[in-house]
Amino acid sequence: MSEAQKLLAVLRQSADPQIVDRIERLIDDAADHELNRINVLAFAAKHHLDEERAIAAFLHAARLGLFEMSWNVLCPGCGGVMDAGTSLRSLKRKEYSCALCAAGYEPTLDEMVEVTFTVSPRVREIAAHNPDKLPMTEYLRQVFWSSGIDLPDNLDEQLEDIMIDAVELPPGDRVILSLQLPPQFVIVFDPVTHAAQFIDVKGEPTRERQNLSLVLSELHTENRTLELHPGPLRLSLENHTKRRTLPAVWLANDALHRLMERRRPFLTAKRLLTNQTFRDMFRTDTLDVDQRLKITSLTFLFTDLKGSTELYERVGDLVAYDLVREHFRVLNEIVASEAGAVVKTIGDAVMATFPTPDHAVSAAIRMRHAMRGLNEQRGREDLLLKIGIHEGPCLAVVLNERQDYFGQTVNIASRVQSLAASHSIYATGSVVENPEAQEVIELQGLHPTLQKTLLRGINNEFSIYEIP
Structure with a gap:
């Protein structure tokens, strides 16, 4: 009998057997991303289960070591995860800032803190256990955005309408991107460090190459919005962190807003308390x-x-x-x-x-x-x-x-x-x-x-x- 089977047998003694059966199938058959930051309310809705019993089952499962709980501080604007910890004790800051939305928030437990469950490595290894190896799309799906964002299966295709360019930048590396800036509001954003630079692209188009250098660090420094002209841009990016970063040039367009507006209920810290x-x-x-x-x-x-x-x-x-x-x-x-x-x-x-x-x-x-x-x-x-x-x-x-x-x-x-x-x-x-x-x-x-x-x-x- 495997470790997971032993723990599931114990779980059946304290949780609804029907829900435990669904959890077992999830562990055995689900895609990797479905086992990372599980939204219990979405899980219950998908399988027509009682929400309270589903919450209780996942809590018992976490206590046994089948899953790891995560308490994630969310940005109300974009739904991104601004901070994550293993308990509420990690919420020590009086204010959290979202670089993508350029806004600061005082944390409340109603809709700003979600509780999710990720399968334990001792039960099943999934890609998200090593987030620095995830490709851009999966990093955004599994790490940056919260479980309250109902992301589509074809996220790759949707991102093509939002991103002009993107790159994977190892620690200490530097890269130069050559871009054509459209006459739109543009954001250079890295979901790993949450660094952002806003660029208001407007005015007469230019043929002269424009230059911009950005350093990605752990300091989360705020940058003022730059004004550039539509036309060629030479963008220099340097990674001064000790981990891989994923900087990309985003268009702040309707496609991005529609993506972030896809919301669904999630387990809040208030409800869990x-x-x-x-x-x-x-x-x-x-x-x-x-x-x-x-x-x-x-x-x-x-x-x-x-x-x-x-x-x-x-x-x-x-x-x-x-x-x-x-x-x-x-x-x-x-x-x-x-x-x-x-x-x-x-x-x-x-x-x-x-x-x-x-x-x-x-x-x-x-x-x-x-x-x-x-x-x-x-x-x-x-x-x-x-x-x-x-x-x-x-x-x-x-x-x-x-x-x-x-x-x-x-x-x-x-x-x-x-x-x-x-x-x-x-x-x-x-x-x-x-x-x-x-x-x-x-x-x-x-x-x-x-x-x-x-x-x-x-x-x-x-x-x-x-x-x-």
């Missing part, structure tokens, strides 16, 4: 204590049991403990099935996160129904659940040696829960007015009622909805 399987498996390996990573939109759900003290007095400690433990088990299952994760429990309360408001609302409705079911089994109203939901920006941090969240959004969600009466769901306007959340509420035949109220410790008046 709100995944229960990930939190259970990697809770101590996510962030450094001093990191504060921004999330522009995350949905928080708080629950608490009303009258839990009276419950312990009424039924006794042992029975109450079993009841509360069963309530936690049910809530955990519902949260995980709605693409969420339980961040922590505080006494009888639960703090959970969801990537979007609709998942939180669906979870809240299911929680209330489940508690009613447990009460009906006992023939008495022992479990009186109060739920509050709010959505907004926050910081991903480490508190008490575990990944947590900090910010006003968290405080507001907790305050909203404290307003709720037994069996009630309270949610802020940003949750209930979300189109997808509205659809969930309408499908349940529910009609939220609005009230304006002040929350303890919060200055502004809030629109709070009760979901009956």
Whole structure:
């Protein structure tokens, strides 16, 4: 039995067998580039698999060593990978710059950090394990562009409409390219060092040879846009790095823009942080204590049991403990099935996160129904659940040696829960007015009622909805 077969046998014990079968076929039969920086959401869509189960399967596979995880910082403009690391701990910079787009970005975990999976060399050797040997087209496909760019199979042909010329330049080498500049905006770009030089080609055509020298280094120096005339150009390129570079002369034309506009969903860092399987498996390996990573939109759900003290007095400690433990088990299952994760429990309360408001609302409705079911089994109203939901920006941090969240959004969600009466769901306007959340509420035949109220410790008046 091979190493891969042994690991897959173990994987079948913890992941969906159907998905493990698909992963096995992927490892055995897929082309090399399909095993590099795998987009799990695209993989699930292609094979009609449940996304959450597919994510869980790849996480278990990574834990076993079948795949290596990569956390890639993306440029929102071109979809290029500006930085990559094996964990979120590698995201130390306050700003990342994309030379191709000439723009700087403060990293957020919503759409700027993707998580991908690459087959381990111990399982199968692929070309991308040695990226400096990849030809230009495959380097762009497998290393430069993110898994969120839906690149065509005929990328070679499409690049012919974008690139005037390209060259492979070994370390320390120098090359001279003789070109004819068209009257268009041109970019000399190297996807390895991310060095770029913008050239605005305009004015009267010239027959005189123009000269330009560029040095490729690891310094990522910014260059001002040059103005040249249409006509001959003698371009000198020097590689001052210790690795091969792939400089090319790109046309900033419609073909390039159409290529970069081909987007598809991908697994974001935010979604992974709100995944229960990930939190259970990697809770101590996510962030450094001093990191504060921004999330522009995350949905928080708080629950608490009303009258839990009276419950312990009424039924006794042992029975109450079993009841509360069963309530936690049910809530955990519902949260995980709605693409969420339980961040922590505080006494009888639960703090959970969801990537979007609709998942939180669906979870809240299911929680209330489940508690009613447990009460009906006992023939008495022992479990009186109060739920509050709010959505907004926050910081991903480490508190008490575990990944947590900090910010006003968290405080507001907790305050909203404290307003709720037994069996009630309270949610802020940003949750209930979300189109997808509205659809969930309408499908349940529910009609939220609005009230304006002040929350303890919060200055502004809030629109709070009760979901009956």
